[in-house]
Amino acid sequence: MxxxxxxxxxxxxxxxxxxxxxxxxxxxxxxxxxxxxxxxxxxxxxxxxxxxxxxxxxxxxxxxxxxxxxxxxxxxxxxxxxxxxxxxxxxxxxxxxxxxxxxxxxxxxxxxxxxxxxxxHLLEQHTSEEKKLSKAALETLAIIAYHQPVTRAEIEEIRGVTTSKGTIDVLLETGWIRPRGRRRAPGKPITYGTTEAFLIHFGLDSIKDLPGLAELKGAGLLDSNLPPDFKVPEPQDIAALMPDELPLDSSEDEDEQDELDPSDADEDSSADDQADKA
Structure with a gap:
């Protein structure tokens, strides 16, 4: 078959x-x-x-x-x-x-x-409730992000009010800001800048991705009656210290080295001794 x-x-x-x-x-x-x-x-x-x-x-x-x-x-x-x-x-x-x-x-x-x-929204019920930042902390964080490196006194000058140490401490605890260095100025105040954790939390590839003037106005975050010459600074986060910054661990004696180098002083002393012997 x-x-x-x-x-x-x-x-x-x-x-x-x-x-x-x-x-x-x-x-x-x-x-x-x-x-x-x-x-x-x-x-x-x-x-x-x-x-x-x-x-x-x-x-x-x-x-x-x-x-x-x-x-x-x-x-x-x-x-x-x-x-x-x-x-x-x-x-x-x-x-x-x-x-x-x-x-x-x-x-x-x-x-x-x-x-x-x-x-x-599907994951909101699985996340822990986080402490909300105060208005002062948010303003301080924004100033640091846009004006870094910046000192506490410079933050106060921009905000127009005193910034408490507690506000800075809260931002340091979040890990979003860090002490960068010290300003080359009397008292050597600490300068602050943002961290990589700040970029990751806010979904930014770089600090330059922060919104500009037009975007801030569009989001209603800026007053519409701003001065004509008002500008939003271009944010920058340079890891290396700026020319007007000193390392965090710089001592008070380092300023004096600019005025009198110890090696120069030793040479002058040696010259004086030789002159006395002559």
Missing amino acids: VPPRLSVVQGSEHSNTRPEHARAAEGGPDEVARHGEVRPGYSNVAALPSADRGEKLRMLEALLFAASEPLDEGRLGERLGLGEELPALLEELKGFYASRGINLVRVAGKWAFRTAPDLA
């Missing part, structure tokens, strides 16, 4: 088969890479062989997911042995998670997974 011949009718409405690239697109960046497909919008990240790229995406994803803090590209590249292709892989992973419940974002020049902003 001859067995019946079976045939597959392509395009049948009862067929469950789908193109490989369609199934790959549903599986995430690694599936797309294994099938040699590049999702729309990622034409600049197809430089690696498809299977190799998929594996590297998986490793990158796992490392970022398990990290307890944001990771910079240098550390990621060192851990995974990635070079020039790392930025492209990060952008591909970022694009894949753009519409998901968690997003891959860049904060303080580093990369981390964060809950999608529009879903933050």
Whole structure:
């Protein structure tokens, strides 16, 4: 008896088969890479062989997911042995998670997974209630962010009122500000600046991402009747001390060295002794 011949009718409405690239697109960046497909919008990240790229995406994803803090590209590249292709892989992973419940974002020049902003309300019941900053503390924090490096006296001059030591202490406890150094001025007052924790908390890649004058007005944070010459300073956070700053551990005697170098004094004393002997 001859067995019946079976045939597959392509395009049948009862067929469950789908193109490989369609199934790959549903599986995430690694599936797309294994099938040699590049999702729309990622034409600049197809430089690696498809299977190799998929594996590297998986490793990158796992490392970022398990990290307890944001990771910079240098550390990621060192851990995974990635070079020039790392930025492209990060952008591909970022694009894949753009519409998901968690997003891959860049904060303080580093990369981390964060809950999608529009879903933050779902997690409110799981977060502990944090102490709210006072109006004075918020004003002080804003002045430090925009005017750093700045001293307490300079903060008071900008605010127009006295700033208590307690306000500075509260901001130091949050970890959002830090003592930078000391101003080259009588009394050597401490200068303050923001920290990396400040950038991470407020979702900023750099201090220059702080809103400008137009954005502050649009958000209703500034009075509409401002002086015509009013300007918002361009914020900057330079890690190195400025020319008018001294190290925090500088002593009172260091100022005197500018006026009289000890080595010069020894030479003068030696010269006087020789003159007396003559």
